[in-house]
Amino acid sequence: MSALYAWLRRHPRLVDGVLAAVLAFGGLATGLVLRQWLLIPATLGVTVPVIFRRAHPAGAFGTAIAAGAAQVVAGIRPSPADIAILILLYTLAAYTTRRQSVLGLAVCLLGSAAELGRIRHAATISLTDWLLMASILFAGPCLIAWVLGDSMRYRRAYYANLEERAARLERDRDAQARIATAAERARIARELHDVVAHNVSVMVVQADGAAYALGTDPGRAREALAAISATGRQALAEMRVLLGVLRSNDDIGEAGPVAAGPGGVTAGSAGVSQTAGRAALAPVPGIGQLDDLLDQTRAAGLQVSCAVEGEPLPLPDGTALAAYRIIQESLTNTRKHGGPWARACVLLRYTTDALELAVTDNGLGGAAASDGAGHGLTGMRERAAMYGGTVHAGPRMNGGFQVTARLPIAPARASAA
Ligand SMILES: Nc1ncnc2c1ncn2[C@@H]1O[C@H](COP(=O)(O)OP(=O)(O)O)[C@@H](O)[C@H]1O
Ligand SMILES: [Mg+2]
Incomplete structure (x- = not known):
């Protein structure tokens, strides 16, 4: 049944042609029986337009109404x-505007009234x-046809x-997915930059x-080699976390083998939070690892001092990672751009x-030669912005360079963390 219905829907012209033929047969048969030959052109005038009703x-x-009017006249x-x-x-009523169809309805009602007037004139009817005849035979069917058509149009x-809305939702979802991917x-680019830039330059x-x-002081050489292997191992561990995030994004069903470290790399990042805990294959740095970072930086030849002011608050994972990376990249920059005698001072x-x-x-x-691609400072700003914070970086008035950052800690989160 539904196959037949579908087939009929696919061939509207044929359906309308058959409909027109059936109606025309009724009109022509009446004309022949009553020997009213003028009924033949009148019948064709009202039925042939049915074939073109959907397209026009x-x-x-209009054509059928003209034929009908001629019939009345x-x-x-x-x-x-x-x-x-x-x-x-x-x-x-179904295919055009309501204004047009109301006009059509009025014309039909007027036409039927004229026809009825003529009939009453010809035969004496109370x-x-x-x-009664007017409402049953003419006005009623016209109204019913119009109401059916109008509700069809509405539907x-x-x-x-609905279709348009579904399409729009789908487009929105695609756009959001693209934004999340970007x-x-x-x-990931920021993490890679900071991990690689810092660790490789230390190495x-x-x-x-x-x-x-090597030749003069084998003991120092051994120490340096130990530092290289420790730094390399740390870089590998951090990279593994990053790759863990990538892999668990590809395959959400995979479970992470090791318990979560002190800072989920995923915190706060769009589209990644579902991997929190799962992706943590190794501890992700936070403020707790700051001392190791400073030691490592000192071992690489940069003098750094550190001071903490205020009551240390427990930080949300993402904020802690952002703070760690901002300090790490700033120190890497000092080593890279500050010159061999530069010293750094970290204040929290x-x-x-x-x-x-x-x-x-x-x-x-400001006197440092600028040859870098500038990913480090951009990354710092992006990291801070992700947590509603800000970063300012630039040369200082009386020499040197300064990076300042402010990372808000929501009071609720600060107490809950
Ligand atoms: N501590 C610093 N001393 C001098 N110049 C710096 C310092 N930190 C950053 N800069 C300048 O800012 C630029 C951008 O830094 P960054 O975004 O980290 O890129 P990169 O380190 O790859 O050059 C550097 O190229 C450098 O000119
Ligand atoms: Mg840099």
Whole structure:
């Protein structure tokens, strides 16, 4: 049954052609039986437009109405073919604007009134019979056809609206997925940059030192080699966390083998939070690892001092990682751009609602040659922005370079963390 219905839907012209033929048969048969030859062109005038009703609803309706009016004027009596006008009124209401279809309805009602006037004139019928006939035979069917068509139009508009909304939702979802992917890529790029820039540059410095001390001071050379292997191992561990995040994004069902470390790399990042805990294959650095970082930096030849002001607050994982990375990259920059004699000073200040960082050096500052791609400072700003914070970086008035950051700690989170 539904197959037949589908087939009919796919061939609307054929369906309308058959409909027109059936109606025309009714009109022509009446004409032949009553020997009213004028009924033949009148029948064709109202039924042929049915074939084109869907493609040209207004044109088809207008043609049939013209034929019907000619029929009334010529005094040709109504026939079953006139049902075509009702079908065309329905189509007009279903496929065109309401204004057009109301106009069509009015024309139909006027036409039927004229026809009824003529009938009453010709035959003597009582007024009540006439009114009954008028409403049953003419006005009623016209109204019904119009109401059916109009509700059809309403339903179609409703479904079109639903479809449009579904399409829009799908587009929105795609766009959001793309934004989340871009944010995730940026985040991974930041992590990679900071891990690689810091650890590899420490290893290079240590390797240079080891090469230098090899002949003269084997003990120092051994120390440097130990520092290189420790740094390399740390870099590997951090990279593994990053790869763990990537892998668990590819395959959400995979379970992480090791318990969560002190800082989930995933915290706060769009589209990744579902991997929290699962991706933590190794501890992710936070403020707790700051001492190790400073030791490592000192071992790589940069003098660093550190001071903490205020009551240390437990930080949310993401904020702690951001703070660690900002300090790490600032120190890497001092080693890289500040010149061989530069010293750095790290200051952490806990206020009631934020962690404020300042990494200051007395290096070359604005005089440093700028050859970097600038991913480090950009990454710091992005990291801070992710947690509603800010970063300012630039050369200082009287020499050196300073990076300051403010990372808000929501009071609720600060107490809950
Ligand atoms: N401590 C610093 N001393 C002098 N210049 C710096 C310092 N930190 C950053 N800069 C300048 O800012 C630029 C951008 O730094 P960054 O974004 O970390 O990129 P990169 O370190 O790859 O060059 C550097 O190229 C350098 O010119
Ligand atoms: Mg840098």
